[in-house]
Amino acid sequence: MVTQIKRFLLGRPLKSTELGEQKLRKTKALAILSSDALSSVAYGPEQILIVLMTVGAAAFWYSIPIGVGVLILLVALILSYRQIIFAYPHGGGAYVVSKENLGLYPGLIAGGSLLVDYILTVAVSVSAGTDAITSAFPSLHEHNVSIAVTFVILLTILNLRGVTESASILAYPVYLFVLALFILIGVGIYRTMTGAVPPDLHTPVGTPIAGITLFLLLRAFASGSSALTGVEAISNAIPNFKEPSPHNAAKTLMAMGFLLALLFSGIVYLAYDYGITPRAEVTVVSQIAETTFGRHFMYFFIQGTTAMILILAANTGYSAFPLLAVNLAKDKFIPRMFTVRGDRLGYSNGIIMLGILSIVLIIAFGGQTEHLIPLYAVGVFIPFTLSQTGMIFKWVRQKPPGWLPKLLINAAGALICFIITIMFFITKFEQVWPVLIFLPAIIILFHRIRKHYEAVGEQLRLATCEPAMPIEGNVIILPVSGITHVVEHSINYAKSLAADQIIAVYVPFEREDEARFEEKWNKWMPDVRLVTLHSPYRSIIQPLSRFIDSVQRKAVESHYQVTVIIPQFIPKKGWHNFLHNQTSFMIHTHLLFRKDVIVTTVPYHLKK
Amino acid sequence: MVTQIKRFLLGRPLKSTELGEQKLRKTKALAILSSDALSSVAYGPEQILIVLMTVGAAAFWYSIPIGVGVLILLVALILSYRQIIFAYPHGGGAYVVSKENLGLYPGLIAGGSLLVDYILTVAVSVSAGTDAITSAFPSLHEHNVSIAVTFVILLTILNLRGVTESASILAYPVYLFVLALFILIGVGIYRTMTGAVPPDLHTPVGTPIAGITLFLLLRAFASGSSALTGVEAISNAIPNFKEPSPHNAAKTLMAMGFLLALLFSGIVYLAYDYGITPRAEVTVVSQIAETTFGRHFMYFFIQGTTAMILILAANTGYSAFPLLAVNLAKDKFIPRMFTVRGDRLGYSNGIIMLGILSIVLIIAFGGQTEHLIPLYAVGVFIPFTLSQTGMIFKWVRQKPPGWLPKLLINAAGALICFIITIMFFITKFEQVWPVLIFLPAIIILFHRIRKHYEAVGEQLRLATCEPAMPIEGNVIILPVSGITHVVEHSINYAKSLAADQIIAVYVPFEREDEARFEEKWNKWMPDVRLVTLHSPYRSIIQPLSRFIDSVQRKAVESHYQVTVIIPQFIPKKGWHNFLHNQTSFMIHTHLLFRKDVIVTTVPYHLKK
Secondary structure, three states: OOHHHHHHOOOOOOOOOHHHHHHHHHHHHHHHHHHHHHHHHOOOOHHHHHHHHHHOHHHHHHHHHHHHHHHHHHHHHHHHHHHHHOOOOOOHHHHHHHHHHHOHHHHHHHHHHHHHHHHHHHHHHHHHHHHHHHHHHHHHHHHHHHHHHHHHHHHHHHHHHHHHHHHHHHHHHHHHHHHHHHHHHHHHHHHHHHHOOOOOHHHOOOOOOOOOOHHHHHHHHHHHHHHHHHHHHHHHHHEEEEEHHHHHHHHHHHHHHHHHHHHHHHHHHHHHHOOOOOOOOOOHHHHHHHHHHOOHHHHHHHHHHHHHHHHHHHHHHHHHHHHHHHHHHHHOOOHHHOOOOOOOOOOOOHHHHHHHHHHHHHHHHHOHHHHHHHHHHHHHHHHHHHHHHHHHHHHHHHHOOOHHHHHHHHHHHHHHHHHHHHHHHHHHHHHHHHHHHHHHHHHHHHHHOOOHHHHHHHHHHHOOOOOOOOOEEEEEEEEEEOOOOHHHHHHHHHHHHOEEEEEEEEEOHHHHHHHHHHHHHHHHHOOOEEEEEEEEEOOOOHHHHHHHHHHHHHHOOOOOOEEEEEEEEEEEOOHHHOOOOEEEHHHHHHHHHOOOOEEEEEEOOOOO | OOHHHHHHOOOOOHHHHHHHHHHHHHHHHHHHHHHHHHHHHHHHHHHHEEEEEEEEOHHHHHHHHHHHHHHHHHHHHHHHHHHHHHOOOOHHHHHHHHHHOOOOHHHHHHHHHHHHHHHHHHHHHHHHHHHHHHHHHHHHHHHHHHHHHHHHHHHHHHHOOHHHHHHHHHHHHHHHHHHHHHHHHHHHHHHHHHHOOOHHHHOOOOOOOOOOOOOHHHHHHHHHHHOOOOOOOHHHHHHEEEOOOHHHHHHHHHHHHHHHHHHHHHHHHHHHHHHHOOOOOHHHHHHHHHHHHHOOOOHHHHHHHHHHHHHHHHHHHHHHHHHHHHHHHHOOOOOOHHHHHOOOOOOOHHHHHHHHHHHHHHHHHOOOOOHHHHHHHHHHHHHHHHHHHHHEEEEEEHEEEEEEHHHHHHHHHHHHHHHHHHHHHHHOOOHHOHHHHHHHHHHHHHHHHHHHHHHHHHHOOOOOOOOOOOOOOOOOOOOEEEHHHHHHHHHHHHHHHOOOOEEEOOOOOHHHHHHHHHHHHHHHHHOEEEEEOOOOOOOHHHEEEHHHHHHHHHHHOOOEEEEEEEEEEEEHHHHHHHHHOOHHHHHHHHHHHOOOOOOEEEEEEOOO
16 A cells, blocks of 8 residues: 555656656756746845845945846856866766865865755745745745645655656746746836836935945845855756756756846846835835736736745755765765665655755744745855865866866856855854854764775675684574474474574573473473573563573684574564564564674464 | 663662562552542542532532432442452452453453543543642643643652552652641531531521432532542552452551541531532632631641642552553453563553553643543443442352342442442533443454454464474575675575575666676675576565565475575664665565565674
């Protein structure tokens, strides 16, 4: 039945050879990988205005030069990542690029912060989308957490089904959102041109403003650049593209950059031109839409697609997290299970882990994940900085034809990202300090995991160790609880193994029982030696464990192998297990983990 | 470390032979076994007044004749149970008495309702005691559930330490409560005698009251008789008494009856004489205490000891539940684990199960367990009725010397209990109907468990079955995941067992891997046959399972036994398990539960 539910939710399992069919075309890839970046348009421009508002509405004209700054950064980032795509056609991403060019630690810092960041992406985006929905239907507001968790579960199932299937479903909302914003910007600019908007709503660009400081402008710039989170997703996900993947990925990246630039500058310009002031309860995009269309169908269309794309932004995390996890797992920094492909060829463990951890975050923060946004932005710009810096080192070291312009592009990207990272630490330290705790913690964990895997490999490798001990003979110990068919079967089996010695062991709690059982045994099975271990404290494992130790000591000297044979009932129905003391199971576990003996389980399947 | 915590909480383990030292002296037994019955005094009289109040305060004089009725019932019950103690010196209780004299079903009805009832006792008493405490300190009120749960955990630990230790700690509050009520009643009656209480506070006994009906009086009687819950505890717990146990138990029972009668009639009389009217926020006992002493030290002493005894009333459940569970488990109606004595010689599984289930009830009802009281009372009077009726049958059948007065005592008891049970069903059906669901459900469950145990016994018994199949030879299947020390060790072991055939099995996910591994294997271990099972769907268990089936089919024909040897890593630290795919463990579980093969685990203990 579990299998049937799984089939229904995820579809039939796919053969490993079907992997090629699961790859993405450019249009689907754009939808699936750019939802995070595009959705940032819904809040990036607003962040700039919020910072400027601390000086006064007259300062809003600064959003134009700051917007230009963000656009320059965007161009630098897109070009940088385009170079990364071609340099690392098997999936670059900040982890691989930083590790190869800057060394292990920068790589781990980049990988660790991205890993955490994708979890934050999912939690923050889904919460934001849920907020947008429940703002429209206030009666749902108290169910915020359950709605957000439901969305995460849906996204997890969608991604477990596989990338192409999720891309097909997710493409519509993304393109609808782009369409909606294009209409909004188009109509808005037309209105501005035709003079439908009064020109006195905004101060002209260049008006001197008292109280404006470089610090404030940098802060506004840093806030606005949060619109650029998500642009690295494509370079992480190159293996998901149809062949030739780097080529297709680069084209998709350029298309995304182009869309993002248009939407971002359109919104920044309209917000300035309309003289929009950020308000707690209504977003800037919503204000622009209302001014442009009134409470018309188009207004609701824009609000609806915005809510959807906020939720879908989480999907970028689902595309990138599992692939980053595979890279880290292949390098043995996180558990090996992340490299296993599931029934539908996705890296299911990564997808499931991402879903679980973001649900934990959503529940822990009660759906109020807004104050995680700065943390999330820092977690993006640290790896941005590292990967751009890595590329600089690469160009300097390899000096391929035409490396200088490439180096300049990456250097510009690295510098801007570095400044933004520093700005976040300076201006929002009270919200981003946890990075300084969890990054070192993650890196220590990575190291311990790697050390463990290396130690295991060392111990298993045939070449490096002495040859295995020869086994000269076998001693079999057989704990018995009575004279039954199960015991008879186990003894027959022990005899068939040509063991040198078979010892049945009985643990009575009372002296009378001891004598009685010995008598019965000697009548029934006189050829098998019985040892009774009286246990005044009513423990079975302790005396048995001591006895095995003493047998073991003698056996080791003569290279004999000790095997403990444990008879075990297997009831017909699961609930019947409650009706049987789980002694066999407990002995099994205890011996395996505590002793160096071989444990054989002889099952006895109950028929009723 | 777990062991150390356990030692600290429970004390050192005790030998089975130390059981005698754990038995109770009479004074301690009285404290430990009568707290439930004595605590009923705190609410029983009030229940009578609440029913009478529906007619008017003038009807309160009826509490005197009704109180006399309850006293008569008490005497009948005490005498009946005294007879049960001597007739069933190894612990009577309604289950044993009903089963022996009335048959299996009445026994199971009695046993089932008592089992549920003890859980209700713990939940209801602890909640009531917690209410009493948080009424005094209203700031604690929101923590009601956590406080109640803490008390249940404390009581559970106390009982796991063993009966004598819990008796020592619990004796003080019980005797302090008795002392406090004696002072209250003494001073109260002295005040009445000396005329300090105005005589016009109550209508004289015998005043005709309009609207009083027999139904109402019976209902008041039934409510008042809830003060008698708990009197059966001693007859259940005879095995806990020092020798001669029936003798000591009978004396303790008489002492308890005497105390209960005095306290009950004192409270009923003073409530009548003071003209107390039940109020929602202040209990009747509290009103009497306030009228007698004012808000004096004695008032708080009475309130404090009342709160304590309400919580300790739960302890009666802890004494009786495990013993009843032992009786039911010996008859195979509930899981055998309830017959096992723990480290401190108590029946720990019963104690722990009672603790867990009452915590579940407290949490499920948010600490508001008052409306479970009628359910609880019915659950007491059903087994009361059955055990008294059982005694009637016993006297009629056995006719020992002087059986007629004994029969009359039990007949009176049975009749009164029966009437009360019926009254509960008629007057409080909306609260007691769940009994009609859960009693049949429990009895069906009892039966299914019994049937399972009988079926198992049948299958295991040597006499009734054909002799075990002879084992003519052994086939060993060895799943391998690579060429490592672990595999080498497992093969050495397989070879030492003189098996007729050893087959190594490798499950590659890709064709290239298959060829590569076969080549490596044939170089390394050419004398062991390797079978590769290509798995396009990346499952290991499915192809392995099919292969084992095919081997098994051939083996059965020639009486060969199939053994699967599974190498298993045992990492040094627990958390390392997360770093290894749990394939070995999953194969082990799958094979044991689904196939009729023997499974041998060869542990490989990692040293780092």
